[in-house]
Amino acid sequence: MINVVVELYHISELISTFIYEKIIKRGENVYKKFAELLEKREVTAYRVSKETGIPANTFTDWKTGRSKPKFDKLMALAKYFEVPVEYFAESKETEDS
Secondary structure, three states, X not given: OHXXXXXXXXXXXXXXXXXXXXXXXXXXXXXXHHHHHHHHHOOOHHHHHHHHOOOHHHHHHHHHOOOOOOHHHHHHHHHHHOOOHHHHHOOHHHHHO
16 A cells, blocks of 8 residues: 555656646746736736735736746646646647647
8 A cells, every 4th residue: 555655646746747847837827827817817926925925026026027827836727726737738729739
């Protein structure tokens, strides 16, 4: 039983790594997706910052390309907006299909 749990954990880690790498390759897209969620949910980046603990300047850094999102931050945003973390990896082409 322990081996099964360990294997599931490793599989989960591999999937998380794969998703994260896919998201990071679309770095500029992450902020756009974040901005879309802000607009759709009618909240400000400041409010999201306060409620998630993610510094507001982090979002600015993503927008300007100074930094790329870390997986823990994306997970926090996905949880906050109630979307799967894969949402940040989707492209317009994927959504339109």
